[in-house]
Amino acid sequence: DALNTRHPDAQADRFFLLHRPRRWNAVDKLWMGYERKRGKLAELNALLRGAGSARFSLIVGRTEVLSEVKYVITLDTDTQLPRDAARQFIGAMAHPLNRPVIDAATRRVSRGHAILQPRVGISLPSAARSAYARLFGSDAGIDPYTRAVSDLYQDLFDEGSFIGKGIYDVDAF
DSSP, X not given: OHHHHHSOOSSSOSOOEEEOOEEEETTTTEEEETTHHHHHHHHHHHHHTTSOGGGOSEXXXXXXXXXXXXXXXXXXXXXXXXXXXXXXXXXXXHSTTTSOEEXXXXXXXXXXXXXXXXXXXXXXXXXXXXXXXXXXXXXXXXXXXXXXXXXXXXXXXXXXXXXXXXXXEXXXX
8 A cells, every 4th residue: 555655546556466365385384375386376376357356365556457457477586677678578479470369279379479488597606606596597798699409398389387477368278
């Protein structure tokens, strides 16, 4: 509420707090949100399409405007979003050749894209932080294309694995 008071918009709130209840996970022996990130996105999508308010234990902000959300950008704490990157993501998704077309029979994207995600790299300071980072982190530096390769899973199966970072079309997800 304090952020919406400090940065008012006459038509709608700009900031929202959505808190999901924790559930006991017997396998991991801990309390956590339902299905971690996958569950978080599924419950957010349900809320964005008018069916998910009961899935949250606390909602702060007037949510009427959320039904108009077309894209969701997902980030983690280790993700950097450079200036204008969100605008470029949205522009790429909105391009007519990238808009997802859903096949009614298969309920799959037949043309365009439901998700765009960046190539994940490692920053120079992070590259040498641990043996794990050195082994799995790929080359760090300013030229990300020196060792650019295709995604084998995408090439073989015509689909990719969502790494939890990127942008997706809510209705196609």
